[in-house]
Amino acid sequence: MQAKSEILNQKLRLILSDVAEKAEAVEAAYYQKENNDYVKAYDMPIKNVEKIRENFERLAPLMFEESNWEEALLIVARICQENRVAWFLTGSACDAVRGIAIKPHDLDVEIYSRDWEKAKDVFLEYMIEPFIDVKGWVREHFGRIVAGGMQVDVVADARYDLPHYEYEPYEWKGYTLWLEPFSKRYKTEKERNRKDRIEAFENCLKNSAIYR
Numbered sequence: 461m462q463a464k465s466e467i468l469n470q471k472l473r474l475i476l477s478d479v480a481e482k483a484e485a486v487e488a489a490y491y492q493k494e495n496n497d498y499v500k501a502y503d504m505p506i507k508n509v510e511k512i513r514e515n516f517e518r519l520a521p522l523m524f525e526e527s528n529w530e531e532a533l534l535i536v537a538r539i540c541q542e543n544r545v546a547w548f549l550t551g552s553a554c555d556a557v558r559g560i561a562i563k564p565h566d567l568d569v570e571i572y573s574r575d576w577e578k579a580k581d582v583f584l585e586y587m588i589e590p591f592i593d594v595k596g597w598v599r600e601h602f603g604r605i606v607a608g609g610m611q612v613d614v615v616a617d618a619r620y621d622l623p624h625y626e627y628e629p630y631e632w633k634g635y636t637l638w639l640e641p642f643s644k645r646y647k648t649e650k651e652r653n654r655k656d657r658i659e660a661f662e663n664c665l666k667n668s669a670i671y672r
Contacts, residue, residue: 463520465513471501472509474516474589482524485565489523489604489611506590507580515606516588523588523611529556529564530633531608535586536569537635543582546572547638548620548627552657554639557632561660566611576601576616583614 462477476498479486483498491498506512533553540547549557551568571579580591583605591603591614599615606612619625627638649657 461521461524463517465516467504467509470504472504472506472513472590474500474502474520476520479524485524500589502590502592508584508587509590511584512587512590515586519586519606520588522609523566523606525609527609529553529567529610532567532610532612533557534633534635535607536567536612537633537637539582541635543578545575545579545582547575547579548572548622548625548640549637550640552645554642554645555657555660557630557637557639558642558664560664562657566613567607569612569614570620571601571614571616573600573616573618573621579603579614579616586612 461479461482464475464477466473466475474491476486476491477496479498483493486498487493491500533549536547539545548570549568550570551566552562552564553567555562556564576591580587580603583591583603586605586607587603588606589604591601593600594602599617599620601616603614604611605614622638626641626644628641630637630639646658
């Protein structure tokens with residue numbers, strides 16, 4: 461896979477080519493097919509655009525390869541702790557942290573909304589798509605980084621800050637993580653009818669007194 465970028469008609473265009481069998485994963489990352497390439501465009505001006513372009517061309521292909529979610533999560537946890545950025549972890553990585561037999565293909569990181577502007581700076585070395593306002597989408601703010609070779613979607617929205625949204629503290633590798641509750645994650649996978657993940661949750665329930 462090749463990654464390149466250009467600025468054309470006041471838009472930053474991020475382009476993935478030679479995606480081959482990775483096409484489904486590329487589309488799931490919201491890149492749209494354009495001739496033989498897959499493209500995502502952002503309106504200019506964009507702060508630190510040349511750094512983002514450099515990162516994208518170097519790091520973007522890695523997020524469609526095998527990667528270590530623990531390494532990626534340790535990078536995020538370290539950066540946020542060192543820079544006093546409050547954050548929460550959502551999605552399937554919450555399950556993996558708890559020891560459920562699920563392998564995340566990316567990380568979903570929820571930044572406390574008051575720290576969103578700070579997050580733009582502290583994640584710059586890893587940023588492959590700009591951190592932008594996306595009102596009307598599922599969150600108010602969105603950005604994407606690649607950490608440890610893994611795709612990390614970074615979002616923020618006051619509606620999903622504590623105390624408006626529920627999270628559970630969990631000790632992991634020297635960090636206190638705030639995770640989506642076990643019960644909420646289990647309910648989500650059941651609603652989506654993901655049979656392999658439901659089975660993984662139910663095996664955890666059978667084998668661990670913590671969740672009984």
